[in-house]
Amino acid sequence: MSTPAHAVQDRSREVLPTGDGWASSGTGTTGGAAAPADHVHPVRTRAELVAALAAPAPRIIRVEGMIDVNTDDGGKPLTCAEYATGGYTQQDYLAAYDPAVWGWERDPQGSVEDARVASSRKQAAVVGLTVRADTTIIGAGRGAGVTGGSLRIHGARNVIVRDLTFRDTRDCFSRWNPGDNTPGETPGNWNAAYDSVSVQRSENVWIDHNTFTDEPNIDSAQPVHFGRPYLTHDGQLDITSGADLVTVSRNVFTEHGKVMLIGSSNTSTTDTGKLRVSVHHNVFRDVRERAPRVRFGQVHVYNNLYEGDPVFSWGVGVTSQVYAENNYIRSIAPEKVIYNWGGTAITDTGNLVDGRPVSLVKAFNTAHPDQPLGTDAGWTPTLNRGLDPARRVARLEAGASCG
Numbered sequence: 001m002s003t004p005a006h007a008v009q010d011r012s013r014e015v016l017p018t019g020d021g022w023a024s025s026g027t028g029t030t031g032g033a034a035a036p037a038d039h040v041h042p043v044r045t046r047a048e049l050v051a052a053l054a055a056p057a058p059r060i061i062r063v064e065g066m067i068d069v070n071t072d073d074g075g076k077p078l079t080c081a082e083y084a085t086g087g088y089t090q091q092d093y094l095a096a097y098d099p100a101v102w103g104w105e106r107d108p109q110g111s112v113e114d115a116r117v118a119s120s121r122k123q124a125a126v127v128g129l130t131v132r133a134d135t136t137i138i139g140a141g142r143g144a145g146v147t148g149g150s151l152r153i154h155g156a157r158n159v160i161v162r163d164l165t166f167r168d169t170r171d172c173f174s175r176w177n178p179g180d181n182t183p184g185e186t187p188g189n190w191n192a193a194y195d196s197v198s199v200q201r202s203e204n205v206w207i208d209h210n211t212f213t214d215e216p217n218i219d220s221a222q223p224v225h226f227g228r229p230y231l232t233h234d235g236q237l238d239i240t241s242g243a244d245l246v247t248v249s250r251n252v253f254t255e256h257g258k259v260m261l262i263g264s265s266n267t268s269t270t271d272t273g274k275l276r277v278s279v280h281h282n283v284f285r286d287v288r289e290r291a292p293r294v295r296f297g298q299v300h301v302y303n304n305l306y307e308g309d310p311v312f313s314w315g316v317g318v319t320s321q322v323y324a325e326n327n328y329i330r331s332i333a334p335e336k337v338i339y340n341w342g343g344t345a346i347t348d349t350g351n352l353v354d355g356r357p358v359s360l361v362k363a364f365n366t367a368h369p370d371q372p373l374g375t376d377a378g379w380t381p382t383l384n385r386g387l388d389p390a391r392r393v394a395r396l397e398a399g400a401s402c403g
Contacts, residue, residue, distance in 0.1 A: 011163070012040070012060045012138045016206045019385050021247030021278025021300065029204040029247070031136035031160030032058040042140065046071050046149075049129065057134040063164060064140045069127050069149030080172035083123040086115035088173070097176050099226055104178045104187065120173040120193055124150075127169070127194060132156050139163035145211075150194040154241075155201045165211040166196035170232045176225075182289075182311060183339065186227045192234040200241035201270075211252045212236035218255045235261050235290070239277055242270035246277045254285045263295025266318045266342060271296040278383065279304065283396050284313065293341065294320040300381040302326050303388050305396040312336060314360075316343030321377040324360070326350040328393040334363035338373070345374030352390040 016029040023029045032039065040060045041052035046069050052061045070078045096102065096112040108116075127149050131137065133156040139145060145165030153159050171192035180189040196212055199205050214233050222230040236253055238261040239246055253259050260279070263271050275297025284291040286308040292299065293315025302325040306313055310332065314324055320343045327350075329337055334353050337360045338346060348360045365372040 012062060012136055012140075016160070016247060017385060019383055021249065021280060021383050022245045022276040022298075023204050023206045023247035023278070024383060025245050025276070026204060027158075029158055029160060029206045029245075030134075031158060031206070032060040032134055033136065034058045034134075035060045035136075043067065045075055047073050047075065049146075053129060053131060053135075057132060059135050061135065061137045062140040063137065063144045063146070066143060066145050066147055066165070066167070067149070068147045069129065070147075072126075078126060080123075083126075083172055084115075084119045085122055086118045088112070088115035088119045093176075094225055099178060099188070102178075107178065108176055116173045116175065120171070123172055124193065128152055130154065131159055131161075134158050136160040136162070137164065139165070146196075149196075151197045153197065153199045153202045153205055157203045157205075159202065159204070160206045160208070161197060161210065162206075162208045163210065165213070166236070168214055168217045169194050169196040169234075169236075170214075170217055171234065172232075174230065174232055185311075188226055188228050190225070190228055190231045192232050194233075195235040195238045197237045198235070199237075199239045199243045199246060201243060203244045203246075205243070205246045207237060207246070207248045207251065209250045212254070212256065212259075213252075214255045219257055220255075231257055234258060238262075239275065240264040240271075241268075242274045244274040244276055248277065248279045248282065250281045252283045252285065253287055253291065254283075255287070257288045258293075259284065259287045259290045260292035261290055262292050262297050262299055263317060263320070266295065268296065272319070275299070278302075278381075280384065281388075281393070281396065284308070289313070290315055293317060294322050294343075295341075296320060298377075298379055298381075299323070300325070300384070302381075302384065303390075303393050304328075305393050306330065306332055306337070308332065310336060312339035314338050314346065315341045316346045316373060317341040318343060320346075321379055323347045323377050323379065323381050324349070324351060325381075326387050326390045326393065327352075328390045328396075329353045329358075329360075330394065334358045334360055335367035338364040340364070340368065340371045340373055343373065345377050347375065347377040350387075350390055352394075355391070355394075
């Protein structure tokens with residue numbers, strides 16, 4: 001029997017190897033690998049990308065070059081001012097909800113907030129890109145990616161996203177939340193609406209060899225309003241709302257605030273028994289938090305490289321079972337790696353801080369004796385294709401070279 005031509009050296013038809021994390025469970029993750037030739041779509045514009053996402057499955061979408069999603073159907077660039085509706089202006093919003101005027105007890109409401117919501121919905125209709133089942137989206141060569149877009153893998157199964165750069169998924173209409181507080185910082189937060197990639201109610205998803213960045217519009221360069229940084233980005237990769245069987249491998253996450261949330265809320269009724277995620281061989285560089293922050297899920301965090309000055313990296317949330325193994329932490333204080341968001345334990349084994357073995361749980365418990373964590377997450381991962389020693393992980397680099 002002859003081998004199909006597309007089976008040789010065609011990265012767009014590669015499937016997740018057996019045993020490579022949670023997404024290899026069940027029926028495995030093959031994306032659009034079985035797509036016939038007429039289901040392979042090269043795309044260069046937002047309009048072509050939208051059409052390809054709606055085409056029959058299985059489908060392979062090959063992104064050629066950098067696609068700016070903030071455009072109309074004819075390719076005309078759209079600005080924040082063109083999304084604004086209902087009389088919205090940021091100046092009016094800041095004047096209406098300044099805590100000195102509005103106070104700290106109520107979330108924004110009224111006509112100015114209504115105008116912000118309407119404007120946000122107008123932007124969402126353009127930048128939100130729905131990904132359906134049995135799809136592979138892959139970059140075709142260096143420089144391929146998406147600027148300003150939000151891939152929404154919602155209610156789908158068997159999806160692969162590889163070899164793309166996701167840049168500046170910017171919300172033009174961030175919302176002020178006076179009750180959303182960050183540990184040890186000034187009260188209140190600005191919250192944005194769009195994740196670069198959002199996985200909800202989906203299973204068997206593989207996110208591999210991508211780069212996620214806010215450049216050139218990084219939040220650290222934004223102004224401060226109400227004493228808090230004006231954040232225009234939400235998550236880089238959020239996995240919530242009962243998503244399950246996900247592998248996140250060999251990506252670079254950089255220049256961002258809230259990187260990866262796993263689990264919707266402390267009171268979710270859909271996440272128990274779900275949110276099984278493997279996070280391995282990724283680089284987390286110059287990010288502030290959530291690498292990842294976990295609720296409910298059995299999450300294996302192994303062979304990742306962490307660099308920068310985060311608020312925290314691993315968030316241990318309600319009913320979470322994080323198993324953190326053979327990671328390399330560079331120039332980060334050990335007590336800042338973990339934060340307790342209502343969890344009870346995290347397994348922490350084989351991790352190195354600047355080349356030294358350190359009990360990161362002990363470092364956290366010493367710094368936070370009022371909210372100690374146990375050292376046994378209650379399970380032992382089995383789905384990996386061999387663990388690298390943490391010292392080798394120290395050599396992970398940006399881009400495809402981290403493979």
